[in-house]
Amino acid sequence: MEAKHEPTLAGYVGIWIGLLCIVGIEVFLTLMKLPTHELLASLLVLAFIEAAIGLLYFMHLKYEKHILLWSLIPAVVFVLFMMNHIWPDAFRMASMKVPIQ
Amino acid sequence: MSEAEITMSAGQGAAMEASPYGIQSKKLTMWLFIASDAVTFGAILFGYSYLRAGTPNWPTPFEAGSIVNGVIMTFVLLTSSLTMLGAVIAAKQGRKSACIQWLGATIVLGIIFAALHLREWFRMFHEGWSLSNNPMGGTTLFGATFFCITGLHLMHVISGIIALVVIAIGYNTDWLDAGHVETTGLYWHFVDLVWMFVFPLLYLMNVGR
Secondary structure, eight states: OOOSOOOOHHHHHHHHHHHHHHHHHHHHHHHTTOOHHHHHHHHHHHHHHHHHHIIIIITOGGGSOHHHHHHHHHHHHHHHHHGGGGHHHHHHHHHHTOOOO | OOHHHHHHHTOTTOOOOOOTTOSOHHHHHHHHHHHHHHHHHHHHHHHHHHHHHHOTTOOOOBOTGGGHHHHHHHHHHHHHHHHHHHHHHHHHTTOHHHHHHHHHHHHHHHHHHHHHHHHHHHHHHHHTOBTTBOTTSSOSHHHHHHHHHHHHHHHHHHHHHHHHHHHHHHHHTTSSOHHHHHHHHHHHHHHHHHHHHHIIIIIGGGBOO
16 A cells, blocks of 8 residues: 655655765764764764665655564664674773784 | 555456555565665674774775765765666656666666776775785785675675666566566665665775874
């Protein structure tokens, strides 16, 4: 069922410009030479915003039945969330300061 | 396509329960593939991040000027998503000629992206980078992760270009329908979406500070 009204191509151009602006912000933040962890956090937040816009508008998830979104996204997010268990080990390696060849 | 049309397309007189998702099975299949591929890319990006965080002598080979190529690649790929949307809209409206033109534009932009990608690779090869070599000294893991992740993404782009060519030919000859164009569009947008993570994590995070 496609009950919701999808944007026209002109509407998509607006979204495309928005995504380009986000890329511009990412490059600007990189050139600002922020500390690594601050830059990483900023870039990840912006990347997730881009991904959400891409999923909802370019991939039309916003205009499909909500059951599709709720069937797919929580499962993917859960799997990616569970991968975060690796960080303590990565930071342990970094704190040992052992150069890895 | 409406639920009724989906049910009707199953065969003349078929008494089928409507899809709970309200989409064609091929589109649902593509969504399932995208979910699994998102996890695949998520895993390798987590692996890269693990090595990046755990390696004290991680190199940052990119200069501010050298990310221009990456910015152009991002612009080209984002624009190809827009032309893909044009193809999907035209296909849904039954404007075959316009759809083929939009698909052609998407294919050309995809080829430009792949060419820029390969140019970047060859520049790095020329500087001495490889899967197992680091001309800056220190860990060789940068080359291994960079070429593997961008290579996997490039493989997706090339596969997408081939799929788009097949879809364009099939749609032009009435062998395939608007649903096939839309389903391939989902794949193409996903490839674009993955780049939204690859570009900042592999390029911008490795600019020398």
